[in-house]
Amino acid sequence: MLHSQGHDNASVQAGRRGKGIVGRVIAVLAGVCLAAAGAVLLMFGGELKTLGTIEKIDEYPLYTMDYAADYGLDEFLEQGGASNDAELIDFVVGRLLKGLPIKIELPNLACSTFNAKTPEGEALFGRNFDLEFSPGMMVRTTPKDGYASISMVNLAFIGYGEDKLPDDFASSIVSLAAPFAPLDGVNEKGLAVGVLLIDTEATHQQTERVDITTTTAIRLMLDRCATVDEAVELLSSYDMHASGNRCYHFQIADASGKSVVVEYIDNEMRLVEPSEEGYQAATNFLLTPGEYDFGGGQDRYETVMGVLDASDGVMTEAEAMDTLQSVSREVKIKDNGEVFQTQWSVVYNLDRASATVCMGGKYDELHEITVARQ
Template sequence: MPIQIDIPNLGCSTFTAQNTKGGRFFGRNFDLSYSPAALVKTTPKDGYASMSMVNLGFLGYDKEKLPESFFKSILTLAAPYIPLDGINEKGLSIGVLLIPTEETNQQTDKVDITTTTAIRMILDKCATVEEAVAMLKQYDMHSSANSCYHFQIADASGDSVVVEYINNEMKLVEPKDSYQAATNFLLTPGDYDFGKGQDRYATLMNTLKEKNGVVSQEEAMKLLESVKQDWHKTEDGSMSATQWSVVYDLENLSARISMGMDFDDIYEISLLEK
């Protein structure tokens, strides 16, 4: 299919925490211009079932062009290959966030992959954070859309990591507590902490610290609401805001989703439901 996947200047927030019943949550805000979205479930024959959020705007859809008929929906067949966050049947969850710096472009003799390809592979093949990191190390990363990104990955055991690429070298940021967060600046120690979203990061970390890293289902969504971005003009002149907020339950394999900052109307979806 002749598809040009363009990932523009997105700004996002993620966090992982323990829930009040002993399981784990992975929270994610996706911030961008208007983004018609789809929750995509996949059940590969040789991999794990998963569900992931996809911005259909990357496939050319917008307010005037939506997949409302058979012919208009053909391009959505590519949706499984552009996930931006998700969870699989093993309770592994992942989200990608923009870093406003030079694109990652690793050049060794390893097989080449891109940002969304990496997310698809991890959801399909990895059950733990350790397995996800080991998989990423096997490939040369080439960032999508001439940008740099980092990933936050968490699993049902409570393990979490932020994977970053600095000067084309993979760096791992381990949590110092039972919770972890990421926004749009590098977390690797050193002279790398440029970017944006430090205010959102502080809100996430301070709130989680106050709660000892334990939040209820409702508190997890409230935390995402506290770091939502209202409509504002970005550096490139486009308008941006939080397009979706999702809390993945890594034990019950479910997602609670708010679209367009409507936190009064929450969709609850289970991976295991047909």
């Protein structure tokens, strides 16, 4: 009887020791999990926060995203930049997407831009983006050592489409590449820029300067330039390599009302200055005088310049949007079945660092977005 009772006590004590060991193991595992979770948050906290800010504000669709992570622009330049899309993709995949594959493409895009001023003297920059279906995203960036900005990204350029949109966590991860794919935008200092396609030989400058591509040039200007002069100086300090093996020109404007069109002819940068009144426009042909002034979009150019000439370059934001609507592209079904039209129209107010956006030709449905968070 005493032997049995002693045996029972030993069993109880052994059981308690076993439970204690299990408890300690669970505690250790919990600590490891918490440490791992902390490490993940430390490594990817900015990225996770960024993805959590994505919001669909238009069903066309148009999304907004506040980029809270470091997208590594300094690191991109320090490692030599990129002389083609493949090199840019390699950097984006390794630095931002942690190995997740991506494809960045700039197809044939037909666009229009112009600058003007309001009756109150505020500087405006108008932009139409014409292409096949292009889900848009206005990306707000706030680099530590640069200017805050908002920029429009065609999500189709980084792999999205009608069957794949950033509507959940898994599908939104690729949107972390967006800072390296802007097409137009404005920064907190009032510098605005838009890129337009030219149907001629691709630009590939070959000197000892750091290499940049079309969209990384826009990223650099928005992050680092406050004026047109600073943007021109910046572009002249890098070797330009046109994305998609095509040719482009940029219209750049600032809050002072200054504007310029930057073109590349025979791999040499050329500047096209505005009229004496300070306004100008650009579409899809070269504006540099001489044998170079060929391409497309002359009809749109003449329409916009006619409006600017008639008003001496003065118009309200609503009139600027009306001007964009007057040269917007109507829906056209291409031979391959794709629908071509104006994907977005944006009027940037450079004094207020704001954008009024229309998606898919819905000019009665406008969205106002500012560089400063509201």
